[in-house]
Amino acid sequence: MSLPADHPAPPQTLSVGLLLVVLVVAFEAMAVGTVLPRVAAEFHGLAWYGWASSAFLLASLFGAVASGLLADRRGLALGAGASLSVFAxxxxxxxxxxxxxxxxxxxxxxxxxxxxxxALPFAVITARYPEAARARMLAAVSSAWLVPALTGPLLASLIAETWSWRAVFWGLAPVLALVTPLCVGPLRTVNGPAPAAPEADQASDASGLWPALGLTVSAGAVVEGLRRADVPGLLLVVAGAVGMAFSARPLFPAGMLRLARGLPAALMLRGFAAFAVLGANTLLPLALHDLRGLTLTQAGSLLSVGGATWTLGSWIQAQLDRRGGPAGRPRRIRMGAALLTLGLGVTSAAVLGTLPLAWAYAGWCLTCLCMGVAYNANSLLALGSVPDSGAGRLSGQLANIEVLMVAVAAGVGGALVARLASLEAAFTLAFAVTLLGSLVPWVAATRLRPGA
Incomplete structure (x- = not known):
């Protein structure tokens, strides 16, 4: 997909506003991962640990579809403003x-x-940036995670220890109030009200909200069922799995389960890579804190390492794209998928005590570096597969497959922590599940092709 040659360049304030919003959201994500063990300990809520991540992610799934629909029908400015208000x-x-x-x-x-x-960065980049600038802007969005990745865990742990973990949450609300005009204002200028769609198309688009809601509820039933060791829990898992199968069909392209070539394979690759890496990421602080005796700051430092190397990988991908063009993206994705499993295996072994603790940092560096390269290359392939009018829908699909798979991974890990008496056994099984999930991108990476 390409924009017309005479398409006006987006204003600089749009790029600045978008990056600032990503910066705030990234800081919160890194901070929550660090203080969540403290929250669970204060409330004596270790059994709810998985839900603390899964609830956020499953709600994100529905929010991504709703915002994509809103962006396609009413413009990106309204969708961005609504998302920022609800987030606050x-x-x-x-x-x-x-x-x-x-x-x-x-x-x-x-x-x-x-x-x-x-979903917002993908929609904005697809709809408002020319092909030559997309890789650079995606890398800039990824780099917006760098400062929060390096400082977020440290600041969050200091705030939690000297004041309260609560300030990590409500302290960001005033910042959002200042950042929002910088993002929403330029979007309103650049992207005016969308033209009204035919009534039949509007009805079709709106009907996508119901499958999204069904998928959210069904996945939540699976997470809750896994957490319970009784017959109702088993029934929840079965009913939720069936509901997920039916609800997912209208939201994603056909052929995803068989890894059909093109966009279906790209979406599955993204989903299972997120399942493996981000699913493990939700468990690392608690495992390092409870199994290896690290402080919140020490455990959070591993997240900082991951964020920094992920950013480095995204910039490497952008440079390779600039020098060699899009033709090398599938090859980089295949290599990244293979090395990702290796890094995740080393990290898991070190966290569980099989290898020295220092190996956890080396393994996580390799894992996140490969994610930075392969994730962005895969995203660019997906972005090239839709017309301008479908940018919002694709952004919802990209976000949905990611958060759905991470929510399931966090739910499985949280269920194991809640149900097994031995934390070591729980984390061993949880990391084994993420490692198995990391094998799927190996297959999906062989079935990619540049978007039409």
Whole structure:
């Protein structure tokens, strides 16, 4: 897909505003991963640990579809403003929560907004940036995670230890109030109200909200069922799995389960790579804290290492794209998928004590570096497969497959932690599941092709 030659370049303020929003969301993501063990300990809510991540992610799934629909029908400015407002409300609820269930509710509300914000960069880059600038802008979006990755865990742990973990949440709400005009204003200028779609098309688009809601509820049933060791729990898992199968069909292109060539394979690659790496990421701070005795700051430093090397990988991908063009993307994705499994295996072995702890940092560096290269290359292939009018829908698909798979991974890991008496056994099984998931991108990477 390419924009017309006379298409006006997006204003610089749009790029700045978009990057600032990503910066705030990235800081919150890195901070929550660091302080979540403290939250669970204060509320005596280790059994809810998986839900603290899954609720956020499942709500993000629905939020991504809703924001994509809103962007396609009413313009990116309205979608961005709504997502930012809901995200801020979730921060306040989580920060003021009196117990773990209320905290989970706050995470759910926060996720509704974050889903739209996660999809926003893809929609903006696809609809408003020429092909030559997309790789550079995607790398800039990834680099916006660098400062939060390096400072977020440290600042969050210091705030939690000297003041309260609650400030990590509600302290960002005023910042969002300042950042929002910088992002929404330029979008309103550049992207005016979208032309009205025919009534039949509007009805078809709106009907996508119901499958998204069904997928969110069904995946939530699976997560809750895994957490329970009784017959109702088993029934929830079965019903949720069936519901997911039916709800996913209208939301994603046909052929995903058989890894059909092109976009279906690209989406599955993204989903299972996220399942493996980001699923493990939700468990690393707790495993390092409870199994290896690290402080919150020390455990969070591993997340900092991952964020920095992921950013480095994204910039390497952009440079390779600039020098060699899009033709080398499939090859880079295949290599990244293979090395990703190797790095994840080394990290897991070190966290569990089979290897020295220092190997966890080496393995996580390799894992996240490969994710930075392969993830961005895969995203660019997907972005090239849709016309301008479908940018919002594709952004929802990219965000949905990612958050769905990470939510399932976090749910499985949280269920194992809740149900097994031995934390070492729980984390061993959880990391084994993520390693198995990392094998799927190996196959999907052989079935990619440049988008039409």
């Amino acid at each position: 409300a979730g921060l306040l609820v989580a920060g003021l929560a009196p117990d773990m269930p209320t905290f989970v509710v706050g995470r759910f509300v926060q996720g509704l907004g974050a889903g739209g914000l996660g």
